[in-house]
Structures are given as C-alpha cells and as structure tokens.
Amino acid sequence: MKRNLFIFSVFICLFSIQGFGQKASIASADKKYERYAYIDAIATYESVAESGYKDEKMFQKLGNAYYFNADLEKAAKWYAELFSMNKEQEPEYFYRYSQCLKTLGEYKEADKMLEQFNKKSGNDLRAKLFVSNKNYLEEIKENSGRFNVTDAGINSEFSDYGSSFIGNNLVFASARDTGGVSKKIFKWTNQSFTNLYSSEVKSDGSMSKPERFGNSINSKFHESTPIFTRDGLTMYFTRNNYLDGKKGKDDQRITLLKLYKASLIDGQWKNVTELPFNSDQYSVAHPALSKDDKTLYFASNMPGTKGQSDIFKVTIKEDGTYSSPENLGDIINTEGRETFPFISDDNELYFSSDGRPGLGGLDIYVSKIENDLSFKKVQNIGAPINGTHDDFSFMIDSESRNGFFSSNRVGGKGYDDIYKFTETRKLLCEQNLIGTITDKETDKIISDSKISLFDENFQFLKANISDNKGNYSFEVECGKKYYVRAEKIDFESNEGTFTIPKSNGKSILSLELEKRIKPIGQGTDLAKTLNIPVIYFDLDKSFIRNDASFELAKIVAVMKQYPKLKIDVRSHTDSRQTTQYNEVLSDRRAKSTRDWLIKNGIEASRLTAKGYGESQLINKCADGVDCSEAEHQANRRSEFVIISME
Incomplete structure (x- = not known):
C-alpha cells in the first residue's frame, strides 16, 4: 500500500513538473510570437502540442503563426484543433480557417465557415462580398485559362518575389545569401533578409544569372518591390525602417517597413531618402506608379486603414512633394489584406487580396481605372495564375501581354518563386455603346443633343453630346443593362434601353427625337x-x-x-x-x-x-x-x- 502511494506521489510530482514545464515553454513561445518570430514560436508550440497538451490560446497562436507565415496547410491543422476544442471563436478565426480549407481544396467546408463568419460579422465587407458572390467559383472559372505560366528561371531555394522592369532588366527581391560568412536572419521566416537582384531578359525570353542590384541600395535589412519612373532616373522601393545606419522601431520595439526614393546619378543609385508619409508606428510598402508617373500607389496599415492592410495613393506634385495619402475605398479595400498594387499602361489596377471570394490565400484581382479615377468592378484574374496558395506581385507589359508574378505554390523551388506568363486572352470585356440621334419625321441627323447614360436602377452615370454626324459613344461594362436618354431644345426627349453582351465589341442604340412644335400644312396627317x-x-x-x-x-x-x-x-x-x-x-x-x-x-x-x-x-x-x-x-x-x- 505504501509502495503504491509512493508511486502515485511520484506520478503527481512528475505530472506537476511536466505541466509547469509546458507552461514555461508556452510563455517562452508567446514572447517569440509577440516579436513576430513565428518560426521559433512554432517550434516551441508544436513541441508542447505533440506531447498531448491542449490549450485554446496556444492553438490560436499556432494557427496564426503558420497563417501569417503563409503556410496555410499547416495552419489548417491547428485551426481544426482549435475548433474541435471550442466552436465559439471570434469571427476572424472562421475567416482564416476558411482560407486554409481552400488551400486544401475543401471549398464546400470553406464556404460553411464563411457562412458562419457572415452570421457573426454581417457588417464586414468580406462577409457581404461572399453573400453577394456565392457563385464566385463559377465566375473565377470563366476568367481562368487565359495565361501560359512557366518558371521564370531565376529562382533560388529561398524567397524570390516582387519584380519590376528597368530597361531589359528584371529587378526583384531575394533572400538568397551571397553575403559571406555571416548572415542576418529575419525571425519571421528564419531566412536571410531580402536584397534587390537584377537579371537581364534576353531576346529569346531566357534570363541571365541574377546579380545584386545597386550596392548602395542593399542594406543588412529587407529591400524589396522596386518601381522605376519612365525615364529610369528615379526608383521607389521598400525597406525596413533603416537609413544612414540608424534603425527605427515602433512602440513595441518592432522595425516596420517604409518607402524610400533613390536617384540614378552617374550610373549609381544615390540620395536615398524616406518618403514623408512614412511612420515608425505603421508600415508603408510595395510602391506602384501610374503611367504618367504622377500618382504613387502603395500598401499600408496606416490610420484610416480598413483591414490588415489597404491600398493608398498620393499625388506626386510638380515640386516633388506629395499629397496626403488617400485610401482607395471600399471598391478596392476590405477588412483583409490588400497589397502589391500594379498599374498597367492600360490603366488597370492589379492587386492581391485575401479579403475577397477567391481560390485561397492571396489572389490577384484587377479593376479598370476610369477617366474620372473611379474604379470598375473588381475581378479575379483566374487560374492558373491564381491558385490555392499566395499569388501576388503581378506585372504585365500591355503591348506584348507578357509579365511576371510571384507565388508560394506547391512545386516551386523556394519559399516564394517568380513565374513568367503570357496572357492569351484579355479578361476585361470592353464594350462601346454607340448610336445616332435623328429627327423622327425627316430622318435628318441631330447634332449637339445631350445624351445621358443611366444604370439599370436609373442612377445617372455620365453624359455626352452627339457630334456633327449625330453620333454618341459611351464605354460600358459587359453584361449590364443601361438606359440612354437623348434631349434637345425644341424636341421631345426619348429614352432607350440596352443590355450589353458579355463579349468585346460595340453595341448600337440609336434614338429618334420628335419636334415639340411641328409645322403643319396641306397634306399633313x-x-x-x-x-x-x-x-x-x-x-x-x-x-x-x-x-x-x-x-x-x-x-x-x-x-x-x-x-x-x-x-x-x-x-x-x-x-x-x-x-x-x-x-x-x-x-x-x-x-x-x-x-x-x-x-x-x-x-x-x-x-x-x-x-x-x-x-x-x-x-x-x-x-x-x-x-x-x-x-x-x-x-x-x-x-x-x-x-x-x-
């Protein structure tokens, strides 16, 4: 009996020691997690979890650590453990788990999670987008199959992403270590910090061996996502909060991201300066330029951000100063992540988001920028560019329809890889609604008549004036219904309706106007x-x-x-x-x-x-x-x- 009591006492003691050790390990992992050292935190959390210890907060952080590190398959495992312990979670966990399930191809289960997310967070734009686009997989399928995708041929076993052109050279970020014996490790991923590299795109489409780009630009911290002005003399790029040997930190002692500008002088990139709307307290990253180099777009979590990161823009003034940052609004941004903007020569905004119905992780979307700087409907560009993992940093040459994007998809060479593509068919359906305004009685053309365009809900969109041949024209969206009203002094106004086909081309809606005061004479009916x-x-x-x-x-x-x-x-x-x-x-x-x-x-x-x-x-x-x-x-x-x- 005493022997049994002794064994039982030893068991209790060992169990207590083990429990104390697990709590100590979790506390250590929590500190790493709070410092964004996700890889180190994961190792500790998993060691404790695999011993059979279950804790709701631990599963949350373990899932988050993988989620923020873009390893959604492993995040799914721990979110599953979380929901098996307690199905009553904060709305954000339903959304993250749905994203992870998509990565596994489990779209029905993912949609069930999104249904729950919608119930718990009905005012969230992500929820509204899901409810209004429940056939999103069918729409994405229609948009798919338009790209031929291959490996870019410049990838390493590390992270390679975020490319941009200057001349015939592709400039991109890479975590490949070419820096000698010692290397500085980024705790978030346990890889080297990224530097900028350059590779020449040859006439046959092959690429030269990557070399470090601009020694005066690369530092011991992150550099990434460069963009160059049309004349090639100015570069904007992303870097950790580090300039002139000084590293800045936020209130939590975390070094965030900032945008910097450099000038090409005598063949060297010099005069590196940070942009005035940066801050130690939030990140600003991933610049993009409009075709005329007068508008700078970027991603940030600055005050006024709707989600985890939004896309903003500033005007670059003639004197080189900048306007205040402007959020692109609900048409583009959600409560999720919107990031990696790119503006094509066709005036299209491409960006990545995990806040919209997609295939999983970050998907790439596009929206046409109108002449009044408003945005048309946002569309998912489809597979094979988008897949179940993170797809981002899209860029395209509007003439050749060739381009590059980055992805951490299965089958790649490293953590992130750069892929090249050729677009075989444009996504954005382009339609013009045209017509001629004539006199109903005489069939003569009527010039200078006011033509107004309305949507299917009779909301005014824009107006035009018929030319000297009586013609008018509007750029319209495919598949939508429009109303057109023609007006002219001394004539009765007339309206017509037209539903635009879902294909590129022109649609014709001509209108006849009758005179208010009509001459009568012998023979008039x-x-x-x-x-x-x-x-x-x-x-x-x-x-x-x-x-x-x-x-x-x-x-x-x-x-x-x-x-x-x-x-x-x-x-x-x-x-x-x-x-x-x-x-x-x-x-x-x-x-x-x-x-x-x-x-x-x-x-x-x-x-x-x-x-x-x-x-x-x-x-x-x-x-x-x-x-x-x-x-x-x-x-x-x-x-x-x-x-x-x-």
Missing part, C-alpha cells in the same frame, strides 16, 4: 403630327369608343385653334375579310369619326370622310400573305389629312 395611334373600334362596329374619344379630342383642339383648317378623315383596314366588306366597314368608321367631330363642335363643311378598306396597304400583307398581328395592325390606321388651311 394630323394623326402622325399628334402621335395619335389607331382609332380602335369594337369588332365589326363603327361607333366611337371612350379610348378613341381621348385621341379625337386632340383633332378637335387643333381645328378650333385653326378655324379655316379643313380635314379629310380616312379609315383603312387590313386585308383580312373580303374587299367589299372592308370597304363598307372602313367607310362607316370614317363617317362615324366625322360625325363625332361634328358633334363635338367642328362644322360639317370643314370635314370630309371616306373609307379605303384594304386598297392602300402600307406593307406586303395582302390577301393570302402570311403576316404577323403587328404587321396587320400597321394597316389598320386612321388618317386626318389637311386638305385646306384657308
């Missing part, structure tokens, strides 16, 4: 002038119906306005029934119409009336010809022809 439709009679009847009375009142008003005006009332039928029957019926109807006008105050001497039956058809629909009801309707008409005005 007042039915056309006054827009009087067919005067309807009941079947085989000739008495005037109430709806016809409303139209005939217009004739009375004109005849009273012009007391000397005389009119011949003419009635016509279609070819159905016999010729004799139609003549008799139409004549009765013409005289019935004349009698109604007399009854309503018009002198009999000013009116004549005759029925013409089917003798004056205005189309092919004679006896025995197969015609539609609309074609027959055109022949059943009433005319009020002016025969004299004196």
Whole structure:
C-alpha cells in the first residue's frame, strides 16, 4: 500500500513538473510570437502540442503563426484543433480557417465557415462580398485559362518575389545569401533578409544569372518591390525602417517597413531618402506608379486603414512633394489584406487580396481605372495564375501581354518563386455603346443633343453630346443593362434601353427625337403630327369608343385653334375579310369619326370622310400573305389629312 502511494506521489510530482514545464515553454513561445518570430514560436508550440497538451490560446497562436507565415496547410491543422476544442471563436478565426480549407481544396467546408463568419460579422465587407458572390467559383472559372505560366528561371531555394522592369532588366527581391560568412536572419521566416537582384531578359525570353542590384541600395535589412519612373532616373522601393545606419522601431520595439526614393546619378543609385508619409508606428510598402508617373500607389496599415492592410495613393506634385495619402475605398479595400498594387499602361489596377471570394490565400484581382479615377468592378484574374496558395506581385507589359508574378505554390523551388506568363486572352470585356440621334419625321441627323447614360436602377452615370454626324459613344461594362436618354431644345426627349453582351465589341442604340412644335400644312396627317395611334373600334362596329374619344379630342383642339383648317378623315383596314366588306366597314368608321367631330363642335363643311378598306396597304400583307398581328395592325390606321388651311 505504501509502495503504491509512493508511486502515485511520484506520478503527481512528475505530472506537476511536466505541466509547469509546458507552461514555461508556452510563455517562452508567446514572447517569440509577440516579436513576430513565428518560426521559433512554432517550434516551441508544436513541441508542447505533440506531447498531448491542449490549450485554446496556444492553438490560436499556432494557427496564426503558420497563417501569417503563409503556410496555410499547416495552419489548417491547428485551426481544426482549435475548433474541435471550442466552436465559439471570434469571427476572424472562421475567416482564416476558411482560407486554409481552400488551400486544401475543401471549398464546400470553406464556404460553411464563411457562412458562419457572415452570421457573426454581417457588417464586414468580406462577409457581404461572399453573400453577394456565392457563385464566385463559377465566375473565377470563366476568367481562368487565359495565361501560359512557366518558371521564370531565376529562382533560388529561398524567397524570390516582387519584380519590376528597368530597361531589359528584371529587378526583384531575394533572400538568397551571397553575403559571406555571416548572415542576418529575419525571425519571421528564419531566412536571410531580402536584397534587390537584377537579371537581364534576353531576346529569346531566357534570363541571365541574377546579380545584386545597386550596392548602395542593399542594406543588412529587407529591400524589396522596386518601381522605376519612365525615364529610369528615379526608383521607389521598400525597406525596413533603416537609413544612414540608424534603425527605427515602433512602440513595441518592432522595425516596420517604409518607402524610400533613390536617384540614378552617374550610373549609381544615390540620395536615398524616406518618403514623408512614412511612420515608425505603421508600415508603408510595395510602391506602384501610374503611367504618367504622377500618382504613387502603395500598401499600408496606416490610420484610416480598413483591414490588415489597404491600398493608398498620393499625388506626386510638380515640386516633388506629395499629397496626403488617400485610401482607395471600399471598391478596392476590405477588412483583409490588400497589397502589391500594379498599374498597367492600360490603366488597370492589379492587386492581391485575401479579403475577397477567391481560390485561397492571396489572389490577384484587377479593376479598370476610369477617366474620372473611379474604379470598375473588381475581378479575379483566374487560374492558373491564381491558385490555392499566395499569388501576388503581378506585372504585365500591355503591348506584348507578357509579365511576371510571384507565388508560394506547391512545386516551386523556394519559399516564394517568380513565374513568367503570357496572357492569351484579355479578361476585361470592353464594350462601346454607340448610336445616332435623328429627327423622327425627316430622318435628318441631330447634332449637339445631350445624351445621358443611366444604370439599370436609373442612377445617372455620365453624359455626352452627339457630334456633327449625330453620333454618341459611351464605354460600358459587359453584361449590364443601361438606359440612354437623348434631349434637345425644341424636341421631345426619348429614352432607350440596352443590355450589353458579355463579349468585346460595340453595341448600337440609336434614338429618334420628335419636334415639340411641328409645322403643319396641306397634306399633313394630323394623326402622325399628334402621335395619335389607331382609332380602335369594337369588332365589326363603327361607333366611337371612350379610348378613341381621348385621341379625337386632340383633332378637335387643333381645328378650333385653326378655324379655316379643313380635314379629310380616312379609315383603312387590313386585308383580312373580303374587299367589299372592308370597304363598307372602313367607310362607316370614317363617317362615324366625322360625325363625332361634328358633334363635338367642328362644322360639317370643314370635314370630309371616306373609307379605303384594304386598297392602300402600307406593307406586303395582302390577301393570302402570311403576316404577323403587328404587321396587320400597321394597316389598320386612321388618317386626318389637311386638305385646306384657308
């Protein structure tokens, strides 16, 4: 008994020691985690977890450490452990787990997590985007298959990413260690800090051996994502908060990222200066330039950021100063990560995001920048560029449709790799809605008419003026419904509607305008002038119906306005029934119409009336010809022809 008690006591002691040791290990890992030393933190957390110890906070941090290190497969394992312990988690864990499940190809389970995320965080733009795009996989499938992708041929076993062109040289960031015996390690990834490298793109598309780019630029900390002005004399790039041998830190003693500028002087990059909207307290990174070099785009988590990082822009002024940073807004940014912007010569914004319905990790998206600097619909550029892992740092030559992007996808050579591609078909469907404005009566063109474009909800979009040939044109989005209104002084306005096809090309919507004040004279048919439709009679009847009375009142008003005006009332039928029957019926109807006008105050001497039956058809629909009801309707008409005005 005493022996058993002794063994039990030893067991309790050992268990207590083990528990104390696990807590000490977790505390140590927590400190590493808080310093963003994720690789070291992971090693400690996993050692404790594999011993059988379970802790909700530990699983959260273990999943996060892998998630922030872009290893979503392993993050999925620990988020699964987290949810098996407690399904009631903060909304963000539902979103992160869904991203990890996509990396594993488990889209149905990922969507279930997003459903829960939406319930817990309905005001989150990521949730709204998911709810409004539940068929996102079908849309991405439609956008896919437009690229031929191959390895760029410059990758190492380390991280290579973030490329840009200067002349024929591709400049990119790499963690490959070429710096001698000692190397400085970035604790986040346990790799060397990245420096800038350059590789010449040869005429056959092959690439030269990468060499360090700009010795005065590379430091002992991170340099990455350069962008160059059109003249090649100015470079913007990302670097850790380090300049002139001094390293800056935030309040948590973390060295963040900043944007820097350098000038090419006598073949050397000199005068490295940081941009004025940097701060020790937040990161600013990954610059991109507009085609005219007057707007600088970048990613940051500065105050005013909606998510983990947003895309901002500043105007580069003539004197070299900068405007205040402007957030690109909800059309582009979400509560997730928006990063790595690129502006093509076609004025398209490409960027990476994990806040939109995608294939997993960071996906690459594109939005056309309008002339007024607003953004069109954001679209996922599809596979094979986008996949289940992080895809980012996209750049394309708008003429050749060749380009590069970076990814940490399976099958790569290193941590991140650079891939080259050729685009075989453009994604952005380009359509022009065009038309001609003419006079309805004369068919003459109408120039200088105001043309307004409205969306399907009748919200005004933009306006145009018809040219000297009566033509107008609008750039519109494929697959959308639009309303067009034409207006001109002395004319009645007219509207038309058109649904744009889902293919590149031109759509035509021409409009006719009628004059408000129409000249009348001998031979004028007042039915056309006054827009009087067919005067309807009941079947085989000739008495005037109430709806016809409303139209005939217009004739009375004109005849009273012009007391000397005389009119011949003419009635016509279609070819159905016999010729004799139609003549008799139409004549009765013409005289019935004349009698109604007399009854309503018009002198009999000013009116004549005759029925013409089917003798004056205005189309092919004679006896025995197969015609539609609309074609027959055109022949059943009433005319009020002016025969004299004196």
